[in-house]
Amino acid sequence: MRENDRRRFIKQSVLGTLGTILSTEVVFAIPEGYKPLFFDNDRDALKGKSAEMVVLNDRPWNVEAPAHLLDDAVTPAEKMFIRNNGIVPETIDVNGWTLTINGESAKNKKVYTLEDLKKKFKHYTYQLTLECGGNGRAGYFPSTAGNQWTNGGISCAEWTGVRLRDILEDAGIKDDAVYIGYYGKDIHPSREPGKVVISRGVPLKKALEDESLIAWAMNGKDIPVVHGYPLRLVIGGWPASVSGKWLHTISIRNKVHDGPKMTGKSYKVPINPVEPGVDPPEDQFRIIESMPVKSLITYPQTGAMLDFGKTLALRGHAWAGDLEVKQLEISIDFGATWQKAKLQAPKNRLAWQHWTVEVQFPKKGYYEVWAKATDSKGVSQPMVMPQWNPEGYINNSCHRIAIKVV
Amino acid sequence: MLSAFLLLGSVAWTSQSGNKPTTITRQAWADSVKKDPETGLAVDTNLPLIKAHCTACHSSKLITQNHFTRTGWVDKIRWMQKYHKLWDLGPSEVAVLDYLEKYYGPSKQTFDGRRKPLEKPSWYKL
Numbered sequence: 001m002r003e004n005d006r007r008r009f010i011k012q013s014v015l016g017t018l019g020t021i022l023s024t025e026v027v028f029a030i031p032e033g034y035k036p037l038f039f040d041n042d043r044d045a046l047k048g049k050s051a052e053m054v055v056l057n058d059r060p061w062n063v064e065a066p067a068h069l070l071d072d073a074v075t076p077a078e079k080m081f082i083r084n085n086g087i088v089p090e091t092i093d094v095n096g097w098t099l100t101i102n103g104e105s106a107k108n109k110k111v112y113t114l115e116d117l118k119k120k121f122k123h124y125t126y127q128l129t130l131e132c133g134g135n136g137r138a139g140y141f142p143s144t145a146g147n148q149w150t151n152g153g154i155s156c157a158e159w160t161g162v163r164l165r166d167i168l169e170d171a172g173i174k175d176d177a178v179y180i181g182y183y184g185k186d187i188h189p190s191r192e193p194g195k196v197v198i199s200r201g202v203p204l205k206k207a208l209e210d211e212s213l214i215a216w217a218m219n220g221k222d223i224p225v226v227h228g229y230p231l232r233l234v235i236g237g238w239p240a241s242v243s244g245k246w247l248h249t250i251s252i253r254n255k256v257h258d259g260p261k262m263t264g265k266s267y268k269v270p271i272n273p274v275e276p277g278v279d280p281p282e283d284q285f286r287i288i289e290s291m292p293v294k295s296l297i298t299y300p301q302t303g304a305m306l307d308f309g310k311t312l313a314l315r316g317h318a319w320a321g322d323l324e325v326k327q328l329e330i331s332i333d334f335g336a337t338w339q340k341a342k343l344q345a346p347k348n349r350l351a352w353q354h355w356t357v358e359v360q361f362p363k364k365g366y367y368e369v370w371a372k373a374t375d376s377k378g379v380s381q382p383m384v385m386p387q388w389n390p391e392g393y394i395n396n397s398c399h400r401i402a403i404k405v406v
Numbered sequence: 407m408l409s410a411f412l413l414l415g416s417v418a419w420t421s422q423s424g425n426k427p428t429t430i431t432r433q434a435w436a437d438s439v440k441k442d443p444e445t446g447l448a449v450d451t452n453l454p455l456i457k458a459h460c461t462a463c464h465s466s467k468l469i470t471q472n473h474f475t476r477t478g479w480v481d482k483i484r485w486m487q488k489y490h491k492l493w494d495l496g497p498s499e500v501a502v503l504d505y506l507e508k509y510y511g512p513s514k515q516t517f518d519g520r521r522k523p524l525e526k527p528s529w530y531k532l
Contacts, residue, residue, distance in 0.1 A: 139521070303527025312532070368524060384520035402527045 042088040042187075045226045050078045056147045060084040060189060061226065064135075064152030067399060068301035070317070073354060074127060075155040077224045083132045083153060084226070085261065086197030087187035089246050094230045099167070099214065103181070103251030107172025114216060114230060121162040121170075126211045127351035128236030129156045129319045130243055131291050133267050136395025139385060142277045144392030151296060151399055156317065156352040159234045161215030164250075165208045173204070173252055180207045181257030182233045182244030199259025200242050200267065202235055204252075206289075211236055211350045214247065236350030237321040239267050239288050239393075262287070269389040276388035290321030292396040293381055295328055295355070295373035302401035312359045312403070318343065319352040320375035327374040328355040332367050332403075335383050341371075361405040370400045439509065446470055448509040452501050459495055459502055469510055479506040 045061045046053070052069050056062040063082040070079060099117065101110045112120075132153030134146055168180070181201035188195035206212065213234045216223065223229045228245030235242045241261065251257070261267060268285035295318035306312055318325040324346060329338040341357035361367060374380040381398050440449040445466035447453060460469060474482065480503065486492035495502055 141522075300532055301527075301530070302524070303529045304532040305529050306532050397521065400524060402524050404529060 041090055041092070041225050045082060045084070045088060047226075048078055048224065053079070053081075054150075054152065056149065060086055061088075062147040062149075064149055065155075066301075067151050067296050067316075067401075068298055070152065070154065070296060071298035071315070074219060075157045076219060077157075077221075077227065080155045080157060080224075080227060081132060081153045082226055083134075083147075083240065084186065084245075085241075086189055087191070088226055089185040089187060092185075092225065092229060092246070097230050097248070099231060099247060100249040101167060101171035101252065102249060103177075103253050105174040105177035105252040105254045106168075107174055110167075110171040112167070117162050117167070117214065117231075118216070121166050123160060124163055124210075124213060125158055125160040126213065126236070126349075127156055127158050127347045128211060128213070128234055129154070129291075129350055129352045130234070130236065130240040131155075131294070131319070133239030133241055133288055133291075133393045134391075136397065137392035139395045139397055140276075140388055140392045141385065142388075144390060146392055153240075154294075154296070154319075156319070157218050158220070159213055159215040159232075160217035160220070161213040161231075161234070163210065164212040164214055164233065164235075165210075167214060168207065168250070168252060171252070174254070176254045177204050177252050178255060179203055179253040179257045181251045181253055181259050181262070182242075182247055183249035183251070183259070184228070184244045185246040185248055196260050198241065198244070198261045199257070200244065200262050201251075201253070201257035201259070202238060202242050203256075203289075206235065206238065211348065214250075237290055237319075239291060241267055256287070265391055267393065268391065269387075269393055273387050274389070279390040288393055290323070291319075292386075292394050293320040293323070293325060293373050293375040293379055294318070294396040294399075295325070295371045295381065296399050297330075297369060297371050297401050300401070300403075303404075304401075305404045305406050306361070308361070308364050308405050312361070313356065314341075314359060314369060314371075315354065315356045316371060316399075317352040317354055318371075318373035320373065322350070323375040323377060324349075325353050325373045326376050326378075328353075328357075329372050329374075330357050330359065331370045331372070332359060332361060334368065335370065338372065361403070364405045367403045367405065368400045369403055370398045372398050448505075450505055450509070452505040455498050455501050456505055459492075459498060463490075463492075469506070473510055473512050474506070475512055476503055476507045479503055479510075 050069060053063050053065055056064060061082045061084040065079050065081055097114050099112045132149055135149045135153030137144060137146055138148040138150045179201055181199055183199050186197045188197050215232050215234045216230055218227060223232055231247040233244040233247050265282060265285055267288050269288060270280050271284050271286045274280060296316045297314055298316045299314060314330065318328050325343065328341040328343045330341055331338050339357060341355040343355045344353050346353045372381050381396050383398050386395055386397055442449050442453060445461055447456060447466050447469060
C-alpha cells in the first residue's frame with residue numbers, strides 16, 4: 001500500500017519539479033481561481049525525500065523517518081519528518097516576502113523584507129532538535145486519536161538566521177509582554193481564505209534565548225518548501241509546532257498567545273496525572289513546554305542477525321528538551337543490567353548528542369537492545385509507557401531494537 | 407487413565423504444544439453470555455457437542471483458561487488426536503471449532519499492558 005502511494009507521489013512530483021523550473025511570473029498568466037497541478041507545492045511534499053520515509057497522512061502531510069534513517073549526525077532534508085497542519089502555500093513570492101512584528105505588547109509595528117533581516121542583523125547558526133509533540137503516540141494504550149507517530153518525528157538540522165530576540169528588541173518589547181505567537185502562510189485544509197491553520201508560540205523568556213532563530217537556511221541551503229521556505233521560526237527543545245513555517249508575522253502578546261492549536265487540548269497534557277483512558281475537562285490541561293529526555297538507536301536497524309562471538313557497535317542520539325543529556329545506557333536483558341555508552345557533548349545548547357557503545361552477547365538467541373537517556377536533572381526515560389494523556393503527547397519511553405545472535 | 411490424560415493435557419497446553427506460539431488473552435465475550443453451571447462453559451446450541459467431544463475426557467478449565475485462534479484450537483485437537491486417542495470429530499469438528507473460536511478466541515480488546523512486544527522485524531544478516 002505504502003509502495004503504491006510512493007509511486008503515485010513520484011509521478012506527481014515530476015509535475016511538481018516542472019512547476020519549480022518554470023518562473024513564478026507564469027502564475028500571473030493563469031486565470032484567477034484556476035489551480036494548475038504543476039504548481040502544487042503540497043502535492044510536491046515528498047520531492048527529494050528518502051524512499052524509506054513513512055507516510056502517516058497525506059492530507060495534511062505527516063511523514064516520519066524509521067529510526068535507522070536518522071543515523072546522520074545532522075539530519076539531512078531527505079530524512080526530516082514532516083508534520084503539516086494545513087496545505088503548503090501554493091505560491092511563494094520570495095522577493096515580496098515580509099516579516100511583520102506586531103501585537104499589543106510591541107512598542108512599534110515593524111515590517112522587514114528578507115533582505116532587511118539578512119543585512120541588518122547578525123547571523124547565527126545552531127543545530128536544533130525539533131520533535132513533534134505527538135512523537136511516540138503509537139505507543140499509548142488505550143490508543144489516542146491523531147497521527148500514529150512511532151519514533152521518527154524528530155530531527156536535528158543546522159539552522160541559520162537571525163536571533164528572534166534581536167528582531168523583537170528592534171521592534172521594542174513593552175513591559176507587559178509575556179508571550180509571542182507566530183503566523184504562517186499555510187492554507188487551511190478547508191481552503192477557506194485567510195483562515196489560520198496553526199498559530200502557536202512560546203513565553204517571552206523562551207523567545208529571548210540565544211538559540212531561538214528566525215531562519216532562512218537549513219543545512220547551509222534554502223529551507224525546503226515543505227519545511228517552511230523562505231522563513232521559519234525555529235525554537236529547539238519544545239514541541240516542533242512552536243517552530244512556525246512560512247513565517248510572515250510574529251505578535252508580541254500581553255497574555256498567553258491564543259491562536260489556533262494553542263487553545264483547547266492541542267499540545268496540552270492534564271495538569272494532574274490521569275488513569276489511562278480518562279479525559280478531563282479543558283481547564284485541567286497545561287501547555288507542553290520543554291520536551292522530555294529521549295534517545296534513539298540509529299544503528300543497527302532493528303532485525304540485525306549477528307554471528308555469535310562478534311561485538312556489536314551500536315550508536316544513536318539523545319536529547320532532553322531544554323536540558324542536556326548527562327548519561328546514556330543500554331540494556332540487552334530488559335533492564336536487569338545497564339551498560340553506559342560513550343556520550344558526546346552537544347554541538348551547541350538544544351542540539352542532540354551522539355552516543356556509541358560496544359556490546360557483546362553472552363549466548364545465541366533473541367535479544368532486545370534498549371537505550372535509556374538521563375537528563376541533567378537526573379530524570380530518565382521510562383521503559384514502560386509513560387503517563388498516559390488523552391491527546392497522546394510526549395511519549396518518551398525507551399527505544400528498542402531486536403537482535404538475533406546466530 | 408483419566409487423571410493421566412488430564413495431567414498430560416495441562417502440561418502440553420502450556421509448554422509442549424508444538425512450535426507455534428499461542429497467545430493467552432482475556433476472555434473475548436461479554437459477561438452477558440450465560441455460563442453452564444456444570445462446566446462453566448458458555449451456553450450455546452453447540453455446548454452439548456463440547457461436552458461430548460471435550461469435557462467427557464478433560465476439565466472444562468482446559469478450555470476456559472485459554473484463548474486461541476481457530477488455527478490454535480485445531481492444533482490442540484490434532485495434538486490430542488496424536489497423543490491422547492481423541493477420536494476423529496467428523497462433521498462435528500466445524501461446529502466445535504465455531505464454538506471455541508466464538509467464545510474462547512483471542513481477545514479483541516485493546517492491549518492494556520505497558521509495552522507491546524516488538525513487532526517482528528525483517529531479519530537481515532549484519
